[in-house]
Amino acid sequence: MLSRFWLLVALMLCSIIAAAETAEPGISVIVAPSAAPPKLSRDELALIFKYKKRFWEDGRRIQAVNLAANHPLRRAFSMQVFGHSPEELDDYWRDMYFHGVLPPYVLASDEAVIRFVASTPGAIGYISHCFVDHRVSVVMQLDNGIACPR
Numbered sequence: 001m002l003s004r005f006w007l008l009v010a011l012m013l014c015s016i017i018a019a020a021e022t023a024e025p026g027i028s029v030i031v032a033p034s035a036a037p038p039k040l041s042r043d044e045l046a047l048i049f050k051y052k053k054r055f056w057e058d059g060r061r062i063q064a065v066n067l068a069a070n071h072p073l074r075r076a077f078s079m080q081v082f083g084h085s086p087e088e089l090d091d092y093w094r095d096m097y098f099h100g101v102l103p104p105y106v107l108a109s110d111e112a113v114i115r116f117v118a119s120t121p122g123a124i125g126y127i128s129h130c131f132v133d134h135r136v137s138v139v140m141q142l143d144n145g146i147a148c149p150r
Helices: 002-021 042-049 072-081 087-097 110-119
Strands: 027-031 063-067 105-107 123-128 137-142
Touching (some): 027 072, 027 110, 063 110, 110 123
Parallel strands (some): 063 105
Antiparallel strands (some): 027 123, 027 137
């Protein structure tokens, strides 16, 4: 009977460790290191990515960049920041288009976002936390992302 207890304890520990290893690392909102603005609120981040806030405090134009609408990280970002999926925001962007406002640039990968943000004055984007490196500064950390590749 005692050996069954320890077997059960061992199985529970293994499941806890496995869950921790597959935990989602989070989404990092990034800017170039030389241009790090003060901490942003989620509301301000939503305004930036909806192009309702167009300039940083120092007067530089904000250049927001998105991942593709079908990218899992874009979906997680949209749900956390806007409370809507990328598809649910299509009507908003169609309306904005008729007012002369185009949506943020769309790039294909975390690496492309890092390169764009690092080399474009005023740029802001988001990547999986596991890809953050010295080329960018993190200004906000969101809760969920996609698992880092091993």
